[in-house]
Amino acid sequence: MTKKAIVMEAADNVATAVEKIEPLTEMILDVAGNRITVQVTERILFGHKFAIRDIPSGDAVFKYGEPIGIAQRDIKTGQHVHVHNLESRRGRGDKNPEPS
Amino acid sequence: MTFLGYRRTDGRVGIRNHVLIIPSVVCANRVARGISQLVTGTTWVEHQHGCTQLGDDAALTRRVLVAHGTHPNVYGIVVVGLGCETMRAQDIAAGIREACPDKPLRLVIIQDEGGSVKAIAAGASAAHEMVSGASCMERTPSDVSELILGTECGGSDACSGISANPALGVASDLLIDAGGSVILAETTELIGAEHLIAARAVNPQVAVRCYDVIKRCEDSAKSMGVDMRGGQPTPGNIEGGLSTIEEKSLGCIYKAGTKPLQDIIDYAMPVTKKGLIWMDTPGQDIEQITGMVAGGCHFVVFTTGRGTCCGSPIAPTIKVATNTALYEKMKDNMDVNAGTIITGDESVQQVGRRIYQEMMQVASGKCPRAEILGFNDFAIKRIGPSL
Numbered sequence: 001m002t003k004k005a006i007v008m009e010a011a012d013n014v015a016t017a018v019e020k021i022e023p024l025t026e027m028i029l030d031v032a033g034n035r036i037t038v039q040v041t042e043r044i045l046f047g048h049k050f051a052i053r054d055i056p057s058g059d060a061v062f063k064y065g066e067p068i069g070i071a072q073r074d075i076k077t078g079q080h081v082h083v084h085n086l087e088s089r090r091g092r093g094d095k096n097p098e099p100s
Numbered sequence: 101m102t103f104l105g106y107r108r109t110d111g112r113v114g115i116r117n118h119v120l121i122i123p124s125v126v127c128a129n130r131v132a133r134g135i136s137q138l139v140t141g142t143t144w145v146e147h148q149h150g151c152t153q154l155g156d157d158a159a160l161t162r163r164v165l166v167a168h169g170t171h172p173n174v175y176g177i178v179v180v181g182l183g184c185e186t187m188r189a190q191d192i193a194a195g196i197r198e199a200c201p202d203k204p205l206r207l208v209i210i211q212d213e214g215g216s217v218k219a220i221a222a223g224a225s226a227a228h229e230m231v232s233g234a235s236c237m238e239r240t241p242s243d244v245s246e247l248i249l250g251t252e253c254g255g256s257d258a259c260s261g262i263s264a265n266p267a268l269g270v271a272s273d274l275l276i277d278a279g280g281s282v283i284l285a286e287t288t289e290l291i292g293a294e295h296l297i298a299a300r301a302v303n304p305q306v307a308v309r310c311y312d313v314i315k316r317c318e319d320s321a322k323s324m325g326v327d328m329r330g331g332q333p334t335p336g337n338i339e340g341g342l343s344t345i346e347e348k349s350l351g352c353i354y355k356a357g358t359k360p361l362q363d364i365i366d367y368a369m370p371v372t373k374k375g376l377i378w379m380d381t382p383g384q385d386i387e388q389i390t391g392m393v394a395g396g397c398h399f400v401v402f403t404t405g406r407g408t409c410c411g412s413p414i415a416p417t418i419k420v421a422t423n424t425a426l427y428e429k430m431k432d433n434m435d436v437n438a439g440t441i442i443t444g445d446e447s448v449q450q451v452g453r454r455i456y457q458e459m460m461q462v463a464s465g466k467c468p469r470a471e472i473l474g475f476n477d478f479a480i481k482r483i484g485p486s487l
Binding site: 006008016017018047049063064066067068081082083086087088089090091093094 | 257258292293296350423425442
């Protein structure tokens with residue numbers, strides 16, 4: 001079966017597209033054996049992520065069942081999740097510079 | 101299980117039989133290349149180091165150069181120096197001789213030989229005798245448990261953590277089950293996944309070290325005063341869909357399989373234990389390969405989603421494409437396609453077993469693409485300034 005997007009773990013709130021997905025595409029996703037339906041609202045390129053649940057600003061984005069960063073604004077189900085709305089918590093010399 | 105390798109007198113086994121030309125200093129690069137160009141069957145390295153280095157930084161460069169000479173994939177060595185450098189070619193040669201007294205070795209000093217032309221002639225004369233000797237050596241059955249694999253992912257994309265890295269994890273587990281050793285490296289690309297690897301540490305001391313090594317790496321990045329993003333993940337990683345270092349790391353760690361973490365060792369230190377070993381290296385691909393090879397890895401399995409061609413001069417480097425589009429587009433540089441996991445045509449286990457079979461064939465002599473195409477990438481980590 002050809003998969004269009006993959007959800008790695010049950011705790012994840014994003015899916016990874018494994019082909020280009022156009023806006024308004026209805027995606028049927030396998031989340032740990034359960035099928036869910038998500039309408040993608042933006043164009044998602046190969047390898048990029050979209051939200052499979054609403055993610056409020058300040059909440060962690062989960063992939064592989066682990067946090068991969070913090071949502072910088074409210075992200076609605078179906079929206080692209082990437083560097084424009086997701087920030088890392090690690091290696092942030094711009095926020096917590098080490099005393100030199 | 102056995103493969104066909106070259107038995108060395110120090111007891112180690114090699115999977116290649118190289119005659120290697122090593123410059124001790126950047127000023128000897130041209131002569132090293134000239135020697136290798138004259139003598140078919142040799143390979144060489146070039147680097148930017150070897151002079152005006154101090155302390156631990158100089159020691160690290162020396163360790164890497166000596167370790168490439170003593171590496172079991174190397175039959176004989178020509179060490180080339182200029183004559184006035186900090187990293188004296190005599191010391192590199194002495195380091196190799198001390199560990200491997202039986203290996204053919206020739207020292208060439210450009211200033212003593214009377215210039216680059218005479219130095220190339222002297223080096224080529226010695227190298228061609230070595231190639232003749234190397235060509236007479238036969239491969240003999242050797243146990244798979246003697247193999248050390250270096251794992252690497254570079255030019256990662258969002259498929260790396262879904263296809264190629266989990267499949268490489270299966271291959272890593274298979275080699276460890278057979279009694280071999282596997283190196284996990286690229287410390288930067290474990291930031292955000294350290295709790296997962298620490299939970300697999302063989303004892304509490306190793307677990308504590310996992311967090312210490314990550315903290316030092318992260319503090320070093322933070323000392324630059326900027327967001328790590330852009331350096332890690334790289335612009336290409338980001339274009340491929342990776343948003344943060346955590347996301348990259350969580351995909352990266354799959355290639356280490358599921359076995360207990362036996363130890364953490366410093367950059368370019370020898371791997372002496374069986375099982376899974378973490379070597380503390382930068383995420384920069386070539387510095388990482390060079391460090392792992394200096395640590396004794398026989399070969400590297402390198403997963404890539406964006407597409408990279410690189411290879412060690414002495415350790416065959418096997419490329420695994422994370423997606424079929426890349427495999428088709430850069431077929432000249434790819435050895436195994438893990439994109440079949442994405443399309444649902446193969447399982448992670450199936451591709452993992454294919455990677456392992458490829459490793460066994462390469463150990464016995466099959467040339468991966470990077471080797472056929474002559475990649476001899478080499479870069480040594482620096483920990484001090486040039487003075």
